[in-house]
Amino acid sequence: MTSEEIDPVIDPVVDPVGKVPMTKLRLAIVGAGPAGIYAADILLKAERNFDVSIDLFDHLPAPYGLVRYGVAPDHPRIKGIINALRDVLDRGDIRLFGNVHYGTDIVLDDLKKHYNAVIFATGAVRDADLNIPGIELQGSYGAAEFVSWFDGHPDFPRTWPLDAKEVAVVGNGNVALDVARILAKHADDLLTTEIPANVYEGLTASPVTDVHIFGRRGPTSVKFTPLELRELGELRDVDMIVYDEDFDYDDAARTAVSSNKQVFVMDKVLNQWRQRETGQASRRLHLHFFSKPIEIVDDGTGRVGAIRFERTAPDGEGGVIGTGEIRELPIQAVYRAVGYFGSPLPDIPFDKKRGVIPNREGQVLRKGDPSSGSVGAHEQMYGVYATGWIKRGPVGLIGHTKSDAMETVRHLINDLGNWWAPESPLEESVTAMLDERGIAYTNLDGWHNLDQHELALGEAEGRTRIKVVPRDEMVSVSRQE
Structure with a gap:
């Protein structure tokens, strides 16, 4: 500047x-x-x-x-x-x-x-609300809280209930893709990063088999970036599942593809996934477009049991309208990634x-x-x-x-x-x-102390860095106490 x-x-x-x-x-x-x-x-x-x-x-x-x-x-x-x-x-x-x-x-x-x-x-840093029935059920989480957990934020619990085989992520932005990718990715593939030991242990024990991403608009109206989208397709032992019914574009969608380079690239990536063979991977990541969540269904015990959503359709002007067609998909956890709030x-x-x-x-x-x-x-x-x-x-x-x-x-x-x-x-x-x-x-010298300490922790295990998580330990290392 x-x-x-x-x-x-x-x-x-x-x-x-x-x-x-x-x-x-x-x-x-x-x-x-x-x-x-x-x-x-x-x-x-x-x-x-x-x-x-x-x-x-x-x-x-x-x-x-x-x-x-x-x-x-x-x-x-x-x-x-x-x-x-x-x-x-x-x-x-x-x-x-x-x-x-x-x-x-x-x-x-x-x-x-x-x-x-x-x-x-x-x-x-707070999650924006998603005002649909059932969002308060056990097994319903905010994406920001989950991100804080896997990033080792000192003010969040160090355990996370990763006990669901089928998970829904609501949102079509980069945070939604981050959450879905971390849930679907095999924990061993994160050892090259700075994730804390408790996060690795939690993800290793996760029984997840299917992660479903829901967005109410079509593939040409998503808010994530091409780089984020490509990263999903590079996950080891994870099938990318997209649905042909979501690619019946109207004129507005076709114009978006032809006039916007970013939309063109994402459309190309998604259509390449449509051609892939699937069925061999142990995990699957599903992208549901034109799908507006309308309710989280109770399994009868106060826990998340399913997600109910309405199919939408293009309105001819780049937006969508409801079709009245209601579908339901079994899940045991849902993450809302619909934005942050101050x-x-x-x-x-x-x-x-x-x-x-x-x-x-x-x-x-x-x-x-x-x-x-x-x-x-x-x-x-x-x-x-x-x-x-x-x-x-x-x-x-x-x-x-x-x-x-x-x-x-x-x-x-x-x-x-x-x-x-x-x-x-x-x-x-x-x-x-x-x-x-x-x-x-803590001061700048203290941050240098903590930085070097985390790098040394990583080097001892053949990794770049391992974050220190507890606040008191961060302060102690910074102040060399």
Whole structure:
């Protein structure tokens, strides 16, 4: 990112007291995933006439957010993203405070005391709801929770009930494919990755034979990417099952194939699978298109027993309509992968419908003061900004996160006249505060300690890395206690 891409023109201004020119921005960023790290990097490279000092906070002891804890471990390209993020942190011009919980360890008043502004980059880690009957039955899970389990997230149970032979995954995005692939893949084929030992043991004991992916639209309207789709077809001892009835395209679908390269590639892959011989593999992965789940059926004991779905049909305009034809398929577990949802933060406005912080291009908005006559209107919450999924919702790839951060940083710089005036802006005042509160925070050196420890664990077993999972162990290794 070049400074010309931001290029704000700002003259020095005085602080609210009107005595001292603003020569340094003390910025807190809450969230050390890609969104937060990119925002810090872009700000440091931006053209400006003041110094910048950035502290990055995260509730996890290790950085990188969903890149470390929200992506299937068998994606080697993720390593490239982590390397880029590591390069930013390792420059040494950003301080990292891990294992610090916003809302308990530090609150908004603490940030106002020590910083001029804060950017929230806390992402979206909860599963979005799927409002159909039976979704609450035992054996019904959120994809995000399952991903957190197999990625070794320290705040999730270390066991997972992998006891189903037939499993449904609802959704047609990349997360749905990740979940389906991990469920169908033989555990031994994951030993080249950094999965923890308990995940390997759990997947090894899984009795799964059939994984069914359900999407209400047709093959030309899916949300996953060609690379993700191809990876499914490369699974050892897993048959890919697609159904001819799903490939009776209408004009809109044919136009999509001929006009969109990505759709063309995915259509080609799916049609190649139609020609494959099946029946020899021990596991099967089924793709059901034009299939809208409408109910999870109780087996009579309060557990998942079947999925009931309605066949849909093209509406001639790229969408679908219900046909009234209802089908039922026996399953013993279901995973909803219909999107992620943000979580509210103490003292920060929150849009409960969209799962985001209300904002205007990254400037956080709150409801207007009724006494000022602005009932129902929104006003800027000065000093508070948002970027990433908590800003715009859980859509888009890493590239969108960069453009998000650039937009937010541009406003942050140009809002200089409305920054907070902190009582204790010195960098050492923050560490003193955390130490006084007895918070066992981790820093960049601590992450290097943990990183090297995990690599050594992997090397001892002929693997690249083995993640440390328990939070207390992560903190202990980081702090060399």
